[in-house]
Amino acid sequence: MAEPVTTVSGLTKRFGDRAVLNGVDLSIERGEFVALLGRSGSGKSTLLRVLAGLDTEIEGKSEVDGTVSVAFQQPRLLPWRKVWRNIVLGLRRGGENRSRDRALAEQALSEVQLAEHADAWPLTLSGGEAQRVSLARALVREPDLLLLDEPFGALDALTRLAMHRLVEDLWRTHRPAVLLVTHDVDEALVLADRILVLGDGHIVARHLLDHPRPRAAADHADVRRRVLADLGVTESAPA
Numbered sequence: 001m002a003e004p005v006t007t008v009s010g011l012t013k014r015f016g017d018r019a020v021l022n023g024v025d026l027s028i029e030r031g032e033f034v035a036l037l038g039r040s041g042s043g044k045s046t047l048l049r050v051l052a053g054l055d056t057e058i059e060g061k062s063e064v065d066g067t068v069s070v071a072f073q074q075p076r077l078l079p080w081r082k083v084w085r086n087i088v089l090g091l092r093r094g095g096e097n098r099s100r101d102r103a104l105a106e107q108a109l110s111e112v113q114l115a116e117h118a119d120a121w122p123l124t125l126s127g128g129e130a131q132r133v134s135l136a137r138a139l140v141r142e143p144d145l146l147l148l149d150e151p152f153g154a155l156d157a158l159t160r161l162a163m164h165r166l167v168e169d170l171w172r173t174h175r176p177a178v179l180l181v182t183h184d185v186d187e188a189l190v191l192a193d194r195i196l197v198l199g200d201g202h203i204v205a206r207h208l209l210d211h212p213r214p215r216a217a218a219d220h221a222d223v224r225r226r227v228l229a230d231l232g233v234t235e236s237a238p239a
């Protein structure tokens with residue numbers, strides 16, 4: 001039987017007297033890739049912050065069984081530390097072990113095709129490279145749940161496509177459960193096993209994506225139409 005890595009039930013999050021999340025129920029299975037869509041301000045980032053344990057002032061239940069890593073839209077690298085030191089920064093272990101840390105960082109960097117950048121300074125990286133370092137930093141902890149908050153949103157279209165392939169490869173290799181927040185319906189259609197739509201403070205729609213990978217967004221044209229309708233976006237009819 002499928003085993004959940006995270007279980008959220010009746011989750012309510014208020015800012016003052018306004019409930020941004022109002023009774024969210026969701027469960028993500030181990031190794032499952034889930035995309036979370038919703039209009040701007042619907043509470044996607046708020047939900048991720050709760051799942052990441054960054055916001056604990058909640059009502060209801062939010063449980064994660066295992067390690068969580070987060071990658072944000074901005075890579076958030078420390079400019080005064082070399083790339084490899086950024087990667088191992090979040091590994092909290094007893095005692096210093098520089099050579100083992102270095103080996104872990106090099107392995108993670110080679111997986112994102114940046115092996116030769118271990119000693120670079122973050123400010124010398126391109127946007128796409130910095131985002132790959134951020135992914136390596138998230139993965140080096142071998143997370144059970146990887147939370148991605150619009151990690152490709154600031155990248156140009158070509159770099160974004162390359163990142164989709166990379167994330168799919170990394171997911172296949174490491175098999176974390178992934179919750180990807182995105183505004184890009186096609187990105188969700190290509191990458192995810194399941195799409196959740198957030199609206200009015202809770203999950204208003206769930207769509208299964210079962211087309212084999214690698215996929216194109218057009219493989220799920222039916223789901224695309226339904227998700228756009230869930231989001232209240234009207235698509236112009238094809239000519």
Ligand SMILES: Nc1ncnc2c1ncn2[C@@H]1O[C@H](COP(=O)(O)OP(=O)(O)OP(=O)(O)O)[C@@H](O)[C@H]1O
Binds near residue numbers: 040045047
């Ligand atoms: N610390 C805070 N204090 C008060 N209100 C907040 C706080 N954080 C978020 N909000 C409000 O909660 C709502 C949801 O914000 P959130 O960032 O989760 O939305 P989102 O779906 O991720 O939006 P976007 O797609 O634009 O990034 C917004 O109206 C926002 O103003």
